[in-house]
Amino acid sequence: MTLTVVYAILFYIAAALFTIGVARKIVIYSKTPQPLKIPTTPAPITKAGVVWRMLKEVTVFESLFKSNKWIWIFGWMFHLGLFLVLARHLRFFLEPVPAVITLIQPFGKYAAFAMIAGLIGLWARRFFVDRVRYISSMSDHLMLLLLITIGISGALMTFGGVTLNTDVTSVKAFIMGLIFFDLQPLPDSTFLLIHLALVALLMIVFPISKLLHAPGVFFSPTRNQTDDVREHRHVAGWSAK
């Protein structure tokens, strides 16, 4: 039971830090003015065009694709894998489980491999490409270590055979208990404990790390501004004074 309480407290803290931290950053990004128009051109000249440009950036990583095929393939594998894995995890948070979430379970299951492979590819570049080695700091390595450990500990619970399989019904009960403030016992499984502790750590470091690129990309002026400054006068911040 002690373990259950410790993890419950850990997750409340992590969720609070994550939510408040990311929300704070989003407020800062949206409140900080962008005094001049600086879209990287050619840029869309309509709002709809900007939505399309942004959609391509966040779904198929258009700029990265133009830039470097290796980073793109590893990065996209990781992010798509993560997206499917996260979608699969929604079954732990929703009752009843929506049909679409049930439907994607097998995809989400194997997406773990894409995710881990992508991360390993990205990490390998940090050792083998001299330019990327030069720009990598300790935190860049640790972030990859963290994500890979989360991925592997999770995958082991699914693919590790009967001995490692986790009692998912109890895990769901624990999570739903957290949501409704009705604490339920957490199954005592090593990989589950590792997995959950590291996820909590990831949530805590999210708002103070480079993971802010996730909300950040939507606020990037070079990507989200319309190229219409001759037609519509733009002023903000110091340029409005």
Place this chain on the structure above:
Amino acid sequence: MAEEIHVPAFREYPIIPAIVEGSMAHSKPYVAKPDHQQSVGYPGQLVDDWQNAAVKKLGELVSQSRALQVFLDSCVKCGACTDKCHYYLGTQDPLNMPVARQDLLRAVYRRYYTFAGKYFPKLVGAKDFTEEVRDQWYSYFHQCSQCRRCSVFCPYGIDTAEISMAGRDVLDAIGVGQKYSNEIIGKVHKVGNNLGLPEPALADTLEGLEEDIEDDTGVPVKVPLDVEGAEILLITPSADFFAEPHIDGLIGYAKVFHQAGISWTLSSFASEAANFSMFIGSHDNLKKVAMRIRQAALDLGVKRIVVGECGHAWRVAYSFWNTLIGPFDFLDPKYPAPQHICEVTYDLIQRGALKLDKEANDHRRITFHDSCNVARASRMGNIPGGQFIIPREIIKACANHFFDMAPETIHQNTFCCGGGGGLLTDDLMELRVKGALPRMEALAKVVNEYDVNTLVAICAICKTQFAKVLPYYKFQMDMITSLHQVVGDAIQLGTSH
């Protein structure tokens, strides 16, 4: 110094060169003298409390710019930009990789303004703003031509130009400015142009130019100055008044206006399109320099403002003027404000208002260099990418032999000439020569394959830079040509349309 520059060899295949740490650490432009600093509103020399002053200034800049907020937080060090900067490709100095250049500023920002940097500096690479860091800033923020090529390839659109502008602004604020840019901005405030060319000298020059054109063509083409009530105010880089090949471009504009029968004028008060304040990230100077143009347009009572061939000037005009010195409700709403000279010429060609003889350019086998600020920071015409189409269509309407360089080196992917962003100074010659490498490689290909003998550009900085660096790469210096020289040579003066 010029003799000692080791000109990098062309790469047979587009391999990415290995890093050579510290290879350009010695490159530093001359520091601005106290009067240069003061003429643009900065302290004359290093202030006593420079460390705190710099940190404070950096915090202010970030709090005023969404771009900086997002760019400083979002980089994941993926490496996509590492082989995109011409200065990295030409020098192999890892601090010329865009991400590494950004990190010089990011490290300081993180140290003083983020939780991770305050409490775990080693972990995230955060650094105190020491004298060593200050020197690195001065060196490497003056090895960025603010060409924005990295921003094209960054998955978050991080633009190193914004970072190096902020870095230079912080350095200026503590008294460590760059002589070249600051001296020039001071001249614009005082006299109206980068050269410090006063009204009588300008009038003289233009008169001489009119005589030259008439001697050449037998037609009295005018280059008017300070004509009230003219239809168009032409704002052009002052290099167009005297430098080669710029001046032939100015002659070209004059011929276009002459044949189209449009009244136009230059202004002695606003005799400069360039606005180097952008290079040093100074908002106040940016606005102050631009304001001269609004003033001149109002004083002369013109209906349109047209901008001559200049890359960063077109960025400032296209992207910033309406914000800084607009609204342009006193101009003719039928035309975009401002308009690029290429837009004017292109429209006239479309309407059949110019009589052009392509054969007049048959001795030229032409390629076109997209200037960074035109390509990646502005537009021409009414569709995205018009800035690539319009100049090429003008060339094709005026000449029979046109050949583009490789696709990965033109349009949005264009390589900087190596001299933009306030680096066009002799004290940075080694950097300029090395930074020109990728462009020179692409040029060599079309020279070998198609016998190209003419490199056309629409930017005063590009033209000056190429005139200087082409010989280092064994090309003829006079390959570099103004786009409107090609136009001017094709125009059949004397024949009316």
